[in-house]
Amino acid sequence: MKRDLVAAGALWLILTAIGELLAVFVDFYPLAKADKGEDIEHAFRVLVYFAVPVFTMVVAVLVYSFLRQHTTEFPTDDGPPLQGRGSIPLAWFVITSALTLAIAIYPGLVSIPNIFGDEPNPDLVVEVEGMQWTWFVSYPQHDVARVSELVLPVDRTVRFNITSRDVLHSFWIPGFLMKIDAVPGRTTTISLKPTKTGSYQTDPNLRVQCAELCGLFHSKMRIPVSVVSDEEFAAWLEEQAGAADAAPLSEETEAADALSGGIER
């Protein structure tokens, strides 16, 4: 019995070592292109480090029990009558409770103010309206209204004020790892700071993707995102202001845009 504990323990340690090495070196994490996305990715990694030994412990017991004694014929004798009435369940209870509280506090509770908090004085305010089946983006500080692409300057804080005209949508930028639902009758907010330049053409995760089932063209309710330098952003704003003067949008053309616009409908 003691030898079995040592052997299973060794199996657990080996599996844990392999698991943690994979967790550190294999890059299966999403690539974050915003400050909060990086924090979320970090929280994800921390949870993986916690999860590996839990996972390997169960697997070690499962595998070791199988290797130690299994039969395809009816067993000739019964196993040892371990009832589990002693201190083992109590120890298990205490340890799992402590682990649970630990991860609830970090990365859980500790990260909430940062991830969910709003930037009180953002460099840029962006208003977003969801509508079946596209997004309208406005920049009230720059008189750019209702375009169907999102362009952001790199390393500037942005606050998104999000709402919906019809049904629930969810404003998700996979490359930033951030999302919040767009709810008719409410304004929801997220704040973040893009940290790397890029565009939808080179990184498909730089897109605003509707993540809440919203009817027929839900899967195609996406518009491109570009993160650019300050100069490029200023140039883009100017271009948009000019375009808006030339052709002010009416409700009808918006609806038509909604059906034909966005990406590759």
Next chain:
Amino acid sequence: MTHTAEREAPASAWSALVPLARGVLWGLAGFGLGVALIAVLRAGAGRSAWSLELSITFGYALGIVGWLFGVGVWERWGREWFGLSTKEGPTGWQRYFAFTLDHKVIGIQYLATFLLLFLLAGLFAVLIRAQLLSPEGAVMGEGTYNQVMSLHGIIMVAVAVASIIGGFGNYFVPILIGAEDVAFPRVNALSFWLVPPVAVLLLTAQAVGGWDSGWTAYPPLSLQNASGQLFFSLAIITFGLSSILGGLNFLTTIIYMRAPGMTWGRLPIFVWSMFSAAILALLFTQFFAAAMLMLILDRIADTSFFKAAEGGEPILYQHIFWFYSHPAVYIFVLPGLGLTLEILAHFSRKPLFAYRWAVGGFLGIVGLSAIVWAHHMFVSGMDKRLIAPFLVTTEIISVPTGLIFLSALGTLWMGRLWIRTPMLFAMGVVFNFLIGGVTGIFLADAPTDVNLSDTYFVVAHFHYTIIGAEIFALMGGIYYWFPKMTGRMYDERLGQLHFWLMFLGFNLTFLPMFWLGLHGMNRRIATYTPDLQGVNIFVSVMGFILAASFLIFVFNLLRSLVWGAQAGADPWRARTLEWQVSSPPPVENFPAPPVVSGHPYDYGVPGAPAHGVVGMAGGSDEVSR
């Protein structure tokens, strides 16, 4: 041992259809009456006589009463209310198509119905995976896809609610506690016969445009879409009633019908898990039904519970919905976990490790499940002050869940593992539910959930908990109890082949979905960005293998039903009561009331008394173990 049911030869095959036909006729009559009532009222108010959703709602309400009375409530129950004598139901195979009071027949009715629905919704899953072979969608348009996905979702949820509880719960809970039947056999039959209208509604919703809002039916979308949404809502209310009556019946049965000596500390663990699930079903199902009723009223009666433009609140719906639907996932999975522990103990030839802690785990989950619902809503736009408390309660629920793992692992440890198909499935549950549980932590943790919610990470997670734990347990339970229910043995080689194909197919289908979720694939989409195609093709092909494994299962079941070897009373040499009576058990379950004097899992315990002694039953050589 005579089997009452086999005494009489059926008079005619057609006679089996009589109650069903009468149910349909009376149901149609009730429907007509409801529609006519609305027509008269509307005509009186100077409006058109027919209003699709209003007329159908009232027609359905009376139609379902007609259906129930026609199919058997009148003959076997209602006549009593008027001083008439009730009529006996059919015997022989025809009782499976009738309003029958025998809990074992009802168990088989549930099992067969939900296996058929499972295979059907599995076909929808194959269609979904075929569609996702190509980023632009390989086989259907977005509208069709949304409807197929919604149908797959709700039918599988129904299967998850009722297959183990309705099937094994009905068949085995009374036998496991040494009772003759459930506490309310007529209510039991009623709760089964509420199910066919649910299936009919869901599968005919296409006739009025189907619905495209998934199984969650969030408004405002579910207030604006086609009238199939009404069928969905009516189906949920009906199914909810069935579920509540079932929960009530199981609770009463377990509390009041236990055999002498069957103390709470000697209850088989599957019964404890059923007890826990029954509490949840009884307490929470009404919230789903209430949410559906509010949707229906918003649609047909101009209320505005959820219409933002008229002062309603779409997020209110999500609170009510998840107030049921989170406990519901434990309604799905607890009986599966109880069944898994049951099989692990018998096939490890060891006592169930830390039995009392495992019971504490089940009851702890029941308690905590009521205060975790808003973790589904971290990014819904609800008040951000709600995030922290729900993060903490949700993480804490992993402690009672951990106790169930402790029990499973302690039971396996140093056991004499007898590798038969049920044991393979039970061990599969431990592995799969481990992945389901560990990934759940990433979703309970609000900061990571901001990215993961509504992605394929979630899809993978809940399929790991529901297929990985519950459906694997269901399959294990079918192989475990097949010899008891049919008197015949399944084919062991085909059973193990089914397990390995299903286990590998399942893991290779759903493991890559975690990666997809992390790399920008959100759920419920008919098309996706082209960079994800490679992994999606792999997932689809593995999904087809998973689906194919069920062909082996069905073949094995049907073949063994006819040609399987005689199983005998106790092929597994297990201690619990169902193995102390013949296979299949007699109608009254026990020839004389059993006396329980020992623990169900005392394998290898020196001097331990038998769990139960069945007086004068066949197989008296078995009771001494």
